[in-house]
Amino acid sequence: MLLNHLSRPSAARHGVLIKGEAVAQGSHSLFFIAEAADEAILQAFLAPLRQAGNVEVTAAMTCAAMVSSGGCEERPVDVSAEVLDPADACQDAVEAGLLIHSVNPLNGETSVPDLAGGAVMPNGRFYLRNHFDIPNLGGDNYRLSIGGLVERPLKLSMRELHNLHAESQVVTLECAGNGRSLFDPAVPGEAWGLGAVSTAEWTGVRLMEVLERAGLRAGATELTFRGADSGVVDGHDAPVRFERGLSLDQIRETDALLAYEMNGETLSPPHGYPLRLIVPGWYAVASVKWLTEIVVTDQPCEAYYQAEKYWYHWVRNGHDERAQVRLMNVRALISSPEEGENLPRGDTAIRGVAWSGAGNISRVDVSLNGSRWREARLVGERRRSAWQWWELITRLEETGPLTVRARATDMTGRTQPEHAEWNRLGYGNNSIHSVAARVI
Ligand SMILES: Nc1nc2c(c(=O)[nH]1)N[C@H]1C(S)=C(S)[C@@H](COP(=O)(O)O)O[C@H]1N2
Ligand SMILES: [Mo]
Numbered sequence: 001m002l003l004n005h006l007s008r009p010s011a012a013r014h015g016v017l018i019k020g021e022a023v024a025q026g027s028h029s030l031f032f033i034a035e036a037a038d039e040a041i042l043q044a045f046l047a048p049l050r051q052a053g054n055v056e057v058t059a060a061m062t063c064a065a066m067v068s069s070g071g072c073e074e075r076p077v078d079v080s081a082e083v084l085d086p087a088d089a090c091q092d093a094v095e096a097g098l099l100i101h102s103v104n105p106l107n108g109e110t111s112v113p114d115l116a117g118g119a120v121m122p123n124g125r126f127y128l129r130n131h132f133d134i135p136n137l138g139g140d141n142y143r144l145s146i147g148g149l150v151e152r153p154l155k156l157s158m159r160e161l162h163n164l165h166a167e168s169q170v171v172t173l174e175c176a177g178n179g180r181s182l183f184d185p186a187v188p189g190e191a192w193g194l195g196a197v198s199t200a201e202w203t204g205v206r207l208m209e210v211l212e213r214a215g216l217r218a219g220a221t222e223l224t225f226r227g228a229d230s231g232v233v234d235g236h237d238a239p240v241r242f243e244r245g246l247s248l249d250q251i252r253e254t255d256a257l258l259a260y261e262m263n264g265e266t267l268s269p270p271h272g273y274p275l276r277l278i279v280p281g282w283y284a285v286a287s288v289k290w291l292t293e294i295v296v297t298d299q300p301c302e303a304y305y306q307a308e309k310y311w312y313h314w315v316r317n318g319h320d321e322r323a324q325v326r327l328m329n330v331r332a333l334i335s336s337p338e339e340g341e342n343l344p345r346g347d348t349a350i351r352g353v354a355w356s357g358a359g360n361i362s363r364v365d366v367s368l369n370g371s372r373w374r375e376a377r378l379v380g381e382r383r384r385s386a387w388q389w390w391e392l393i394t395r396l397e398e399t400g401p402l403t404v405r406a407r408a409t410d411m412t413g414r415t416q417p418e419h420a421e422w423n424r425l426g427y428g429n430n431s432i433h434s435v436a437a438r439v440i
Contacts, residue, residue, distance in 0.1 A: 087314030096124030109195035125324035151215030187426030245301020280385035327357030
């Protein structure tokens with residue numbers, strides 16, 4: 001009851017705008033930033049919570065600091081010059097409207113109704129997924145080093161990278177854990193709702209171009225990408241770096257980019273400043289941020305986030321089966337109506353986005369209250385690695401509950417399951433999205 005009361009539509013009905021929220025792990029506290037015309041409105045809205053526990057209201061700035069410290073309790077933070085202050089980074093994310101899951105590392109998702117809008121997400125509302133502290137790299141001293149099985153090891157400054165031919169690509173990034181909280185039974189890991197996905201236009205240099213400059217030596221088949229971030233993980237005494245690998249074939253197939261701009265702005269520190277990898281079509285774990293080093297080898301990468309995480313572990317007929325997490329599954333999300341929304345009778349537009357790592361979207365079908373699937377109209381440009389807008393105009397004749405479901409199919413014929421297959425670490429959940437609204 002209280003959670004429903006705290007939902008954004010319910011808050012809006014009370015004249016309260018919720019701008020961000022956080023739950024401190026291990027302590028039964030909920031923090032959020034809310035805006036209302038005056039404090040009395042806010043206090044009235046909070047009354048049901050006061051019956052269940054303690055409520056404290058403080059001015060917004062202080063409140064943002066509380067949101068930040070709330071997530072920091074368990075891990076002491078050493079704020080050195082080389083990492084971003086977690087409280088500042090969190091405050092920015094809260095103010096931009098991200099739903100904060102944890103503060104250190106900073107993780108926050110885009111709110112699904114916010115997906116409605118332009119072809120790309122504004123940078124501030126682009127979800128954030130970090131495993132460790134956010135490196136605060138200086139652009140002037142930065143060098144990208146390329147070594148291993150190459151003819152000419154390189155150390156490229158940002159100026160040198162900017163002097164190479166620039167390319168722009170609109171690419172959707174989705175966290176492999178997006179939708180994890182909807183798996184039943186529950187799985188460990190960041191409990192993402194459905195908003196760990198966003199789209200941006202990325203500008204930078206084609207990775208192949210840089211590799212050609214370095215010159216690949218005979219036998220070179222694999223690359224390791226090193227991020228500047230590191231930290232302690234379960235089962236390892238020494239801190240591990242964030243590192244991922246790709247084969248040369250995978251790089252050629254995906255046309256990976258070394259990006260320094262996001263939607264025309266210099267990459268921000270939380271999104272990987274000054275340089276990140278963008279691997280179109282792959283779950284975003286492949287798109288290493290704060291990229292400082294590329295090592296060319298003849299051996300597949302065995303780093304922690306390659307070998308121990310980002311594997312599907314299915315349990316099939318009592319046996320474990322595994323496969324590496326790679327291309328994004330096909331998926332549609334409904335951005336309008338939003339959960340719990342009241343729609344007037346008459347004409348309405350059902351809208352959302354759809355994407356797939358394996359190919360363009362060929363169709364999106366919508367079903368209302370379990371009726372037959374009806375094909376939605378695909379809106380805007382078809383881009384290979386970016387989400388596709390879709391819309392269905394329909395007439396709502398009867399009042400009462402309205403369940404909206406949307407299902408995408410891609411050019412390779414892949415479509416969405418009713419329930420995605422459960423796996424131990426909760427990756428790739430592309431179950432058909434369902435939204436419960438009401439016609440009034
Ligand atoms: N260096 C580094 N790169 C990283 C990560 C990270 O923690 N460190 N997280 C990865 C994961 S799991 C995701 S989903 C995306 C998130 O990118 P974003 O924060 O720009 O949305 O970055 C990927 N690249
Ligand atoms: Mo992710």
